[in-house]
Amino acid sequence: MASDEMQADAIRMRRALRAANLPSDFGTALAQLARDYVRDDKHLTEILADTPPEMKRDVYESLRPNLKFTAKPLDWYETQAKEQAEREKLPILGPDGRLLEFRPAQDISSVEKRAQEILDEAVAEKTLILRCKKCTALEKFFGLEHESRIDVIKKARRKGWVYDSTGKIPAEICPNCETSLRVAHEAHYGRAHA
């Protein structure tokens, strides 16, 4: 399944490279792209924003050594893209590589949020609320009667929520956000399907 999706991404990418008159060999194409085409940080932000999430790191690492300017860390470009999307209400690329209508990070009013919290507390035994430490996206997971709390946590993990214990305070990273922990996560839980 994962390899099918990767293949689809690869085909899409090759088509885009051909359309841009670039060689369909990725390595050569990316080096040429980096040298002749990528203008500045803003431009690189746009390119990475249009790259499927699972290919972002590879594309970034391939472009970086060949750029005319010194690239900033990948996280910086991700943050730029999010801020720009928020400002301009741009569609963003979802975890499956499809375009999603952009939703501002704070789209729940505080009143609604409090009402939801009260509801959630009532079923706290079986509700898991995760907030992404990077983009502050919020997602709730509910357990059915026969499911344990562990089952609920596993639901979140399979959906692609990554537990990050590298910081001072352990945190969660949502399926949409880039993290170096994702490779190990996916090796353990499999690749999330949207």
Ligand SMILES: [Zn+2]
């Ligand atoms: Zn996130």
